[in-house]
Amino acid sequence: MKTLLDLFPLVADKIVPPVAIVLGSPWPVTQLVRELKGVETVCFQMDQFAAERLREKLAQEQLTAEVVVSADLWDLPPRFQTVLFPAAAHSDRELKIDMLDQGFHILQEGGRFISLSEYERDTEFAPWHKKIFGKCGETPRHPTGRAFWSEKHGERPRRRHEIVFHARTPAGQSMAFATWPGTFSYGRMDNGSRAMIEVTEIRAGDRVLDMGCGNGSVGCLVSPAVGPEGEIVFVDSNARAIALTDHNAKRNGLTNYRLITSSSLSGLEPQSFDVVLANPPYYANSEVARLFIREARSLLKENGRFYLVTKMPVQTIPEVVDQFVEVESVENRGYTIVIATA
Numbered sequence: 001m002k003t004l005l006d007l008f009p010l011v012a013d014k015i016v017p018p019v020a021i022v023l024g025s026p027w028p029v030t031q032l033v034r035e036l037k038g039v040e041t042v043c044f045q046m047d048q049f050a051a052e053r054l055r056e057k058l059a060q061e062q063l064t065a066e067v068v069v070s071a072d073l074w075d076l077p078p079r080f081q082t083v084l085f086p087a088a089a090h091s092d093r094e095l096k097i098d099m100l101d102q103g104f105h106i107l108q109e110g111g112r113f114i115s116l117s118e119y120e121r122d123t124e125f126a127p128w129h130k131k132i133f134g135k136c137g138e139t140p141r142h143p144t145g146r147a148f149w150s151e152k153h154g155e156r157p158r159r160r161h162e163i164v165f166h167a168r169t170p171a172g173q174s175m176a177f178a179t180w181p182g183t184f185s186y187g188r189m190d191n192g193s194r195a196m197i198e199v200t201e202i203r204a205g206d207r208v209l210d211m212g213c214g215n216g217s218v219g220c221l222v223s224p225a226v227g228p229e230g231e232i233v234f235v236d237s238n239a240r241a242i243a244l245t246d247h248n249a250k251r252n253g254l255t256n257y258r259l260i261t262s263s264s265l266s267g268l269e270p271q272s273f274d275v276v277l278a279n280p281p282y283y284a285n286s287e288v289a290r291l292f293i294r295e296a297r298s299l300l301k302e303n304g305r306f307y308l309v310t311k312m313p314v315q316t317i318p319e320v321v322d323q324f325v326e327v328e329s330v331e332n333r334g335y336t337i338v339i340a341t342a
């Protein structure tokens with residue numbers, strides 16, 4: 001099987017410690033750490049779940065590297081001589097540019113940023129490298145992909161790749177939401193979430209959980225309905241999503257809210273919510289959707305309401321019925337919203 005790792009020997013002589021490895025799935029990152037043969041290495045991840053899998057994999061292989069979870073790569077101190085970016089083909093274009101831009105700021109003067117691309121004919125990395133670092137070296141075409149590298153000289157301003165969208169609360173109040181690469185639904189309000197909010201019943205004083213909050217738009221848009229006595233709690237496994245939600249909550253004037261970064265939805269008190277709102281990811285055999293449904297049941301007070309939006313009602317409704325006694329569903333904007341009472 002061809003892998004990004006086959007590119008490693010082509011850039012090995014350019015790597016000087018300390019090294020930061022930016023994002024990447026547990027398997028390729030673990031293999032890169034192995035190739036680095038014990039030099040000081042920090043692995044940057046934005047998602048707690050991905051970071052936990054990476055720590056497990058490194059431990060299994062008896063490899064040592066620090067795994068850091070943070071919203072932004074530029075939160076790391078500017079002490080690295082090499083930043084290695086194993087960019088998988090399927091990864092988001094905006095996130096790749098963002099990581100290059102942020103990676104500049106964690107390098108020492110003269111340090112190198114090396115991108116490993118899975119595309120043999122990659123035409124995007126070279127212009128991005130040139131724009132941010134001024135110059136770009138590259139390997140000849142290779143069946144597994146291509147590597148690109150640049151050195152940091154001087155300084156440049158920090159620039160966020162932010163797109164703002166506007167959305168209205170059910171009562172018609174307009175709110176503005178920033179979105180950042182690497183978080184769900186970059187640049188726009190998700191239609192499934194919009195469909196869910198439109199059928200959600202929120203009462204004054206409700207304690208509401210926005211489960212898998214992403215940019216926080218769901219919890220923010222229902223916040224006026226809970227009023228000053230209510231509370232919105234936001235939880236997500238992605239540290240950047242939590243930082244973004246905080247930014248959006250402040251921007252829209254929320255005062256009574258809490259933020260929790262967790263991949264197991266831990267740190268929340270059982271039977272303490274009146275409403276749980278969820279738009280779960282449906283990848284990986286719906287494992288996360290099942291976790292959301294199970295946890296919603298245990299976090300809701302008696303008679304609490306659970307709203308879950310899905311495009312896969314045939315698979316999802318039985319999972320909800322397994323946990324809740326009273327379950328109904330409504331259709332809105334081409335989505336199914338499952339409504340369950342605890």
Ligand SMILES: C[S@@+](CC[C@H](N)C(=O)[O-])C[C@H]1O[C@@H](n2cnc3c(N)ncnc32)[C@H](O)[C@@H]1O
Pocket residue numbers: 049184185190193211212213214215216217218235236237238241262263264265279280281288291
């Ligand atoms: C489909 S998105 C919905 C985001 C947001 N509610 C919206 O509607 O725009 C699902 C969210 O769940 C988060 N997520 C995925 N797995 C998770 C887990 N194990 N624990 C907590 N959050 C998770 C993702 O990071 C993502 O932000």
